[in-house]
Amino acid sequence: MPDSSNYKLFINGTWRSGTGTADIALINPASAEQFGSVAVASAHDLDDALNAAQSSFFVWANTPAHERGAILIRAAGILAQNIDPAAAALSQEQGKTLAEAKGEFARAVETFEWNGQHAEELSAPVSIDEKRTIIHEPAGIVAAFTPWNYPAVLNARKMAAALVAGCPVILKAAEETPSAGVYMAEALHEAGLPAGVVNLVFGNPPMISEHLLASPSVRVLSFTGSTPVGKQLAKRAAENLQRCVLELGGHSPVVVFADADIPKAVSAISDYKFECAGQSCNAPSRILVARPVYETFVEKLVAVARNIKVGRPDDPTTEMGPMANPRRIEAMERLIGDAVSRGAEVRAGGARIDQPGFYWAPTILTEIPPESLILTEEPFGPVLTVAPFDTIEEAITEANATDFGLAAYIFTQSHDIQKRMARALSAGALSINYLKGVSADAPLGGLKQSGYGYEGGVEGVRSFQSLKLVNAASPVRLA
Numbered sequence: 074m075p076d077s078s079n080y081k082l083f084i085n086g087t088w089r090s091g092t093g094t095a096d097i098a099l100i101n102p103a104s105a106e107q108f109g110s111v112a113v114a115s116a117h118d119l120d121d122a123l124n125a126a127q128s129s130f131f132v133w134a135n136t137p138a139h140e141r142g143a144i145l146i147r148a149a150g151i152l153a154q155n156i157d158p159a160a161a162a163l164s165q166e167q168g169k170t171l172a173e174a175k176g177e178f179a180r181a182v183e184t185f186e187w188n189g190q191h192a193e194e195l196s197a198p199v200s201i202d203e204k205r206t207i208i209h210e211p212a213g214i215v216a217a218f219t220p221w222n223y224p225a226v227l228n229a230r231k232m233a234a235a236l237v238a239g240c241p242v243i244l245k246a247a248e249e250t251p252s253a254g255v256y257m258a259e260a261l262h263e264a265g266l267p268a269g270v271v272n273l274v275f276g277n278p279p280m281i282s283e284h285l286l287a288s289p290s291v292r293v294l295s296f297t298g299s300t301p302v303g304k305q306l307a308k309r310a311a312e313n314l315q316r317c318v319l320e321l322g323g324h325s326p327v328v329v330f331a332d333a334d335i336p337k338a339v340s341a342i343s344d345y346k347f348e349c350a351g352q353s354c355n356a357p358s359r360i361l362v363a364r365p366v367y368e369t370f371v372e373k374l375v376a377v378a379r380n381i382k383v384g385r386p387d388d389p390t391t392e393m394g395p396m397a398n399p400r401r402i403e404a405m406e407r408l409i410g411d412a413v414s415r416g417a418e419v420r421a422g423g424a425r426i427d428q429p430g431f432y433w434a435p436t437i438l439t440e441i442p443p444e445s446l447i448l449t450e451e452p453f454g455p456v457l458t459v460a461p462f463d464t465i466e467e468a469i470t471e472a473n474a475t476d477f478g479l480a481a482y483i484f485t486q487s488h489d490i491q492k493r494m495a496r497a498l499s500a501g502a503l504s505i506n507y508l509k510g511v512s513a514d515a516p517l518g519g520l521k522q523s524g525y526g527y528e529g530g531v532e533g534v535r536s537f538q539s540l541k542l543v544n545a546a547s548p549v550r551l552a
Contacts, residue, residue, distance in 0.1 A: 085125035086268025102168035129269030142192025147264035149185035162252035181229035187513035211239030213292025318526030323479030333484035345508035478520030
């Protein structure tokens with residue numbers, strides 16, 4: 074494994090220093106102190122990555138699907154053996170607890186396994202009738218960009234699906250959390266992945282994206298991040314007609330009806346929300362509660378938030394670690410300060426915790442004026458707004474009142490309400506009476522300003538495949 078105090082680039086099967094500007098410092102969010110660095114790629118490094126991916130494309134695309142799958146399964150096993158050190162590195166970089174980091178890597182292992190196990194069927198020809206067959210072919214080189222909040226899961230979702238489809242990948246992983254990409258690249262290399270099929274780069278994100286997308290050999294852009302950046306990348310991709318898979322921002326509502334199991338709802342919401350200090354695009358951020366149970370719900374939620382133990386992520390008793398960087402602290406100060414200045418009531422938290430590192434207290438806001446920025450901007454932190462509603466129509470209107478449409482959650486025992494809300498809510502995913510993260514075997518995509526395209530499941534692999542229709546004058550068998 075490369076030196077964890079100085080992460081390098083992985084290009085054409087070799088770890089190497091970057092030839093760009095000075096390395097980027099790695100900062101521990103639990104202490105705000107530097108503990109390592111990550112290499113910076115130059116245009117020369119990126120050209121080498123593009124050439125390596127291009128050279129490997131024919132070999133990898135023509136590797137039998139079951140062999141591609143076997144490599145992914147072996148890589149999953151290698152990654153599973155290294156979960157403890159990988160999780161420790163991620164926790165130090167990002168601030169999430171060790172338990173959360175281990176759980177994330179377990180999901181990454183599951184993602185590699187699922188894609189590897191289904192490699193043959195995902196690449197098999199499909200017959201329409203005796204004379205027509207659809208062939209699934211690799212789309213080409215994939216430029217993948219992942220953020221710092223869930224790097225293990227998101228790196229795995231992009232790489233596993235692209236690789237099983239037969240596509241080489243150039244992964245621009247997050248500079249603040251480089252170790253997840255390093256562990257995965259090393260696992261794939263050790264599992265027998267041919268040189269050049271996966272290349273890992275770090276550096277200046279705008280420069281890297283502009284350089285990679287300027288290459289016509291890149292055929293697919295896969296990006297997870299903010300909506301503004303996603304739009305900029307989509308514009309660049311349009312110049313070369315590169316296919317885009319964009320998972321962008323979210324502002325997920327939770328609708329709690331009067332017949333809900335309130336203790337269960339409070340527990341489920343708080344557990345999912347305050348994981349990763351609320352820095353998840355799928356995490357709930359706006360809670361709408363039926364008025365008859367509103368006060369009861371708020372009291373229980375406030376009690377839970379006030380009792381969450383915030384502390385160092387390497388402390389096994391910690392329930393929520395620090396935020397990942399000072400930018401997120403600044404965002405909390407701005408959004409919560411704006412809401413309070415307009416008349417919102419802070420029921421729990423609401424301020425930075427006075428200790429070294431980037432710690433913010435779990436926050437509950439009520440009485441939020443409708444013009445407050447926190448109701449329309451993605452908060453991406455440990456803060457929940459709670460408001461009452463009187464009718465299901467009002468709940469639907471308020472739940473859909475943002476430009477985002479990634480995830481939504483409801484709590485109710487009524488099958489009629491469940492059916493109506495499943496149709497009415499503008500979201501790519503709806504969870505009923507529980508909250509759950511993305512899984513390897515099901516597609517996830519956003520609506521409205523939350524992006525387009527799908528990751529996960531069969532549809533996620535199809536994002537990296539082109540469909541060729543074969544017509545024949547007489548019956549033909551291509552399987």
